[in-house]
Amino acid sequence: MTTPTAKPAGPSRVGRKRDHSRDPEILEAALDVLAEVGYEGMTVDMVATRAKAGKATLYRRWPSKAELVIDAIACMKQHPGPGQGQVFLPPDTGTLRGDLVAMVKPKAVSDSNRHLRIMLGVASMISAHPELLEAINDIMLRPRASAYQTVFQRAIERGEIEDGVDVELMSSLGPAMGMFRALYHQKAPSRESMLRLIDHVILPAVGLSAPVESAHE
Structure with a gap:
């Protein structure tokens, strides 16, 4: 009895490419x-x-x-x-204060409120899933802190501030203030509050003074 000949295998079916x-x-x-x-x-x-x-x-x-x-x-x-947010590229205005002020982007009230509600939602997610904290830090906090570090390091290199300044600590103040206002006051960081932080906390901490006209910015 003749053994049936196996049919040649047809071309393999490739799954449909996902549309992103x-x-x-x-x-x-x-x-x-x-x-x-x-x-x-x-x-x-x-x-x-x-x-x-x-x-x-x-x-x-x-x-x-x-x-x-x-x-x-x-x-x-x-x-x-x-x-929305943006890829955070540190500005280079030639002065530390100029760079720090340039990093404070004015936003419409509605946009700021939306951003605040998103941040509160993220905080709730981290509370439910603490294992996601590192992933959120990589996305939200570390890029901005890195931009601040670049700005402070430039100021050191041009001799504007002393080499002994704690760059890591100074770089955490802006992001920390933003998160504090969002979580504890449920307010979006305003331009005015960030300028006060720059002029009355950060600049004195590194041995600099804000210009008199800064109050009117």
Whole structure:
């Protein structure tokens, strides 16, 4: 009896390539939902509805809402839209105060309030998932602290401030003030409060004085 000849295997089926073109829109929707209802009230389904995207698509891409929020925050910092964060490049104005003031970006009240609600949502997420703290620090705090360190190091190199200044401590004051106001006062950091921090805390701490006209900026 003749043994049946096995049919040659056909070409392997390649899975459909995932379309990530809508990711920024979905992540923006995630930030909107986070700002509106907080982390506890937020669901992936709510984001899918807001973005008019398939729920299955979101769950394949982001199995949990924590992963979705982390990606949304990272996108906010790297690809800014109106009122969002930005890749933080330290300015170089030639003076320490000039650089520090240039790092304080004025924002519309509505944008600041939205940003505040997002930060409160992130704080709630970290409280529920403390293992995510390092990931959030890498996205939100360390890039800004690094920019401050660059600014202080330049001031040391040009002889504006002494070499013994604690650059790491000075670089943490701005971000720390922002987080303090957000978490304990539930207020977005204002330009005025950050300028007061620069003129009355940071500059005196490194042996400099603010110009008299600084009060009118």
